[in-house]
Amino acid sequence: MTEIIRVFKAGIYKDNPVFRQILGICSSLAVTNLLTNSLVMGVGLMFVTAFSSFTVSLLRSYTPKHIRMMVQTLIISAYVIMLDLFLKAYMPDMSKALGPYVGLIITNCIIMGRAEAFAQKNKPFISFFDGLIMGLGYTLVLLFIAFFRELLGFGTLFGVTVLGSGWVNWTLMIMPPGAFFMLGIVIWATYKLFPHEDDAGKAGAKA
C-alpha cells in the first residue's frame, strides 16, 4: 500500500514527468491548444504507458539485457498502433484532430523512461500502476496548460464558449509560442511550489 502511495505522489508532483523530469515536452507543446485534444492525448498516453510498463515488467526476467531497448520499442509501438486503430474506428473526429501526434506517442520519452527506470526493476502490477499514474501526471499538466490556452486563445472550454462575443482572442496563445510561455510558467511555478529535496538544501545554504 505504501508503495502505491509513493508511486502516486511521484507521478503527480514529486517526480512529475512534465515539469520535474521535463519529458514529453514535444506533445505537451503541440496538442495543448484545445482541452479535448489534450484529454484524449493524455488518456491515450496513460493507456500506452500502463500497458507497456506492465508488459515490459512481465517479460523482464526473460528479456536478455542487451536487447531490452529493442523489446521495449516493439512493445510500445504495438500498443500505440492499437490506440491509433481504436481512435480511427470509434472516434474519427478525434483521430483527425490529433493527426500525426497519436503515432508520435511512440517517441514520447515518458513511456520509454518508465519502462527503463521502473518497469525493468519492479513487479508487473505496480509497474502498470506507475505507468498509469505517470500518464495521469502528464495529462493533468496538459489539461492545465490547455485550460489557459483554449480559454485565452479561443474564449472556449471544451469547445463551449464561455467568454462571450466581446472577448478578443489572444492568437498568440494558440500559436506554438503560447505553449512555450505557458509551459515555462508551469515549470517555474511548480519549481517554487514543490521544491526538490536537494534543491531545498541548496536554497537554504544560499540564504
Added chain:
Amino acid sequence: MAKKKKILYPVLFMIGLTALYTFILASINQGSLEIIKQQEALAEQKSILYVFGIDAPDSNDATTDLYTSKIETVETKTQSYYIYKTSDGIKGYAFPFSGKGLWGSISGHIALSTDFKTVLGLNFTSHSETPGLGGRIDEDWFKDQFRNLDVSASPYVVFRPSDSGNVDAITGATLTSKSVSTILNDFMADIDTFAQKEGLYD
C-alpha cells in the same frame, strides 16, 4: 546471467515476441478494418450532402440512406464526381478537390450548379493549417460565403476589399486564404474544361 552471452536466445526471443505482437496487431487491424472504412465513407457522404446544402440526419444509417437515395457517383479516368438528382432532374454536381495549403495539402468537396456558374457549397475534409488562424477555413462563416456564390467569370474567387471581391479572407491567415483561392480558381478552370469534354452543360 548465463543467457547474456548467447546469440541464439536473444534472436529467438525477439523473433518470438515480434511474431506474437504482429499476430495480435494483424487481428485487431482486420477486426477494425470494416468499421474504419465505414467511418471514412460516412465522413465523405456527410461532406457531399453538406456541399449540396442537404441537412444530414443525426443517425448514421439515415445519412447513408439519404445519401444513396439522392446522390449518384460517377467515376471517369481523370476525375470522379457526384450528381445530385431529384424528381425534377439534376440539381448540381460535386467534385473532390485537393491542393497545396500553407503547411500541407488541403482537400475537400465543392458543389456547382448545372450551368457551372454558381457554387452550391464548399467543404474541407482535411487540412493541416494553423489552428485558430488558417484552420478557421473549417468554420461555418467562411464556408457559408461560398453558398450560391456567382462564379460565371474567371478569376472565380477574389477576396475583398479588391474591386471584384466576392469573399472575405481570414484575418491573420493571408497565406492560407491565398492558397484556398488559388486552389479553387485553378480547380474550377479545370472543371470547366472537364465539364465541356464530358458534356455536362445543359
